[in-house]
Amino acid sequence: MVDNILRGHAHRFEPNDDINTDYIISGRYKFKIDDMNELAKHVMEDIAPDFASKVKPGDMIVGGRNFGCGSSREQAPRALKAAGVSAVLAKSYARIFYRNSFNVGLPVIECDTDWIADGEMMLIDLEKGRVSSETSGREATFSHLPKTMRILLNDGGLIPHLRKHGGFSFD
Numbered sequence: 001m002v003d004n005i006l007r008g009h010a011h012r013f014e015p016n017d018d019i020n021t022d023y024i025i026s027g028r029y030k031f032k033i034d035d036m037n038e039l040a041k042h043v044m045e046d047i048a049p050d051f052a053s054k055v056k057p058g059d060m061i062v063g064g065r066n067f068g069c070g071s072s073r074e075q076a077p078r079a080l081k082a083a084g085v086s087a088v089l090a091k092s093y094a095r096i097f098y099r100n101s102f103n104v105g106l107p108v109i110e111c112d113t114d115w116i117a118d119g120e121m122m123l124i125d126l127e128k129g130r131v132s133s134e135t136s137g138r139e140a141t142f143s144h145l146p147k148t149m150r151i152l153l154n155d156g157g158l159i160p161h162l163r164k165h166g167g168f169s170f171d
Helices: 036-042 075-082 095-103 147-155 158-165
Strands: 005-012 060-062 087-090 108-110 121-125 130-133 139-141
Touching: 005 087, 036 075, 075 095, 087 121, 095 108, 095 147, 095 158, 147 158
Parallel strands: 005 060, 060 087, 087 108
Antiparallel strands: 005 121, 121 130, 130 139
16 A cells, blocks of 8 residues: 655666666566565666665655666566655656556656755655655646556555455446
């Protein structure tokens, strides 16, 4: 289950466009390690070797355009979630990463991210469609998440949703 209010520090990578799934979790791990907690120890290490030791539960990743391009496997959003990442903020997403993230219960927010600096304390209000920085006082809005996606997040992802409802139920 995902809270409607998310709070954590921003982790911004440069360059931040086209962060692919192999940057999120390298292929040298994703096919050898099945334990998500173990895989989480290697998240983002090819572009930020110390990321896994710095990320705290609730922290957020800030990307640019086409975040999550590359492989269609769910290991990338699952490993981010296992590392404690509460959400990803980006200008746009590869569609398969976007959907996989909701399938595993990881909120992904499409919004302008140019104004978000690394390390800022961020607040996301999923209900109101607002992201703000407690550090700078700046804020932006984003389109409300589709009802289906909000339900999947509240249920913890697609599989927990199916178990809870015995099938698809988005009422």
